[in-house]
Amino acid sequence: xxxxxxxxxxxxxxxxxxxxxxxxxxxxxxxxxxxxxxxxxxxxxxxxxxxxxxxxxxxxxxxxxxxxxxxxxxxxxxxxxxxxxxxxxxxxxxxxxxxxxxxxxxxxxxxxxxxxxxxxxxxxxxxxxxxxxxxxxxxxxxxxxxxxxxxxxxxxxxxxxxxxxxxxxxxxxxxxxxxxxxxxxxxxxxxxxxxxxxxxxxxxxxxxxxxxxxxxxxxxxxxxxxxxxxxxxxxxxxxxxxxxxxxxxxxxxxxxxxxxxxxxxxxxxxxxxxxxxxxxxxx
Ligand SMILES: Nc1ncnc2c1ncn2[C@@H]1O[C@H](COP(=O)(O)OP(=O)(O)O)[C@@H](O)[C@H]1O
Ligand SMILES: [Mg+2]
Numbered sequence: 378x379x380x381x382x383x384x385x386x387x388x389x390x391x392x393x394x395x396x397x398x399x400x401x402x403x404x405x406x407x408x409x410x411x412x413x414x415x416x417x418x419x420x421x422x423x424x425x426x427x428x429x430x431x432x433x434x435x436x437x438x439x440x441x442x443x444x445x446x447x448x449x450x451x452x453x454x455x456x457x458x459x460x461x462x463x464x465x466x467x468x469x470x471x472x473x474x475x476x477x478x479x480x481x482x483x484x485x486x487x488x489x490x491x492x493x494x495x496x497x498x499x500x501x502x503x504x505x506x507x508x509x510x511x512x513x514x515x516x517x518x519x520x521x522x523x524x525x526x527x528x529x530x531x532x533x534x535x536x537x538x539x540x541x542x543x544x545x546x547x548x549x550x551x552x553x554x555x556x557x558x559x560x561x562x563x564x565x566x567x568x569x570x571x572x573x574x575x576x577x578x579x580x581x582x583x584x585x586x587x588x589x590x591x592x593x594x595x596x597x598x599x600x601x602x603x604x605x606x607x608x609x610x611x612x613x614x615x616x617x618x619x620x621x622x623x624x625x626x627x628x629x630x631x632x633x634x635x636x637x638x639x640x641x642x643x644x645x646x647x648x649x650x651x652x653x654x655x656x657x658x659x660x
Contacts, residue, residue, distance in 0.1 A: 384435035413581035419564035456527035
């Protein structure tokens with residue numbers, strides 16, 4: 378359980394406040410996401426939570442204890458997937474994992490080969506990391522974060538630099554972690570990642586949280602309650618969703634034409650983001 382109240386942060390005294398009073402809470406077994414463009418303050422907030430940045434103001438409680446009071450044992454409890462993977466390039470993937478695993482009292486709680494298999498890297502586990510592509514390094518980064526089976530996980534842009542298939546693998550693994558009851562905090566500027574993964578999404582822009590809700594709630598609240606029907610020859614017609622079953626015009630249209638698609642006009646999370654924050658998600 379993570380509770381953050383009025384979190385504020387400046388990198389330099391007298392510098393701009395890059396987090397301007399942020400509130401949120403993350404329940405156990407929940408995937409919580411920060412969605413926002415580059416420079417919004419997502420990584421800064423995460424770095425504070427994993428105790429790399431100090432000197433914040435506000436209050437952060439982790440499992441009922443003030444973050445400032447947590448000692449070394451905190452790092453046993455959390456797993457961090459950094460935004461920019463920092464591996465030892467001359468060492469193999471396996472050696473990297475063993476080296477970083479040696480920092481934990483419990484070491485790695487998984488079988489190392491199984492971890493590599495989870496992310497489709499088993500063929501490369503004995504290769505030096507300097508031969509890895511960016512996507513392979515990201516996948517190694519992911520298993521590094523989960524290897525000691527921590528209770529709380531932070532993933533900073535977990536799907537960035539991955540092709541759609543590998544991005545899906547990572548998303549599925551994050552969902553598996555949720556099933557195991559982990560508390561998960563991700564940041565992303567990809568609206569699909571936020572939409573597909575998160576139980577709660579917080580929109581962040583310019584160091585402020587503008588709104589927090591489940592993705593489905595955002596989309597319903599901002600969508601048009603219309604159904605769009607498209608025919609084989611490309612004609613489209615829109616009908617109000619309300620009482621659609623009794624709408625004679627609609628029924629006549631779908632009975633009398635070869636329909637190729639029928640969709641509700643739900644807003645995308647990106648459209649909602651733009652409408653609420655006035656910012657785009659493009660980096
Ligand atoms: N080490 C740093 N020193 C000074 N300013 C920084 C530093 N890191 C990030 N910033 C600034 O803080 C703001 C938020 O950055 P960041 O948290 O990295 O955003 P995001 O992860 O959403 O892209 C940006 O304006 C960025 O330029
Ligand atoms: Mg970032």
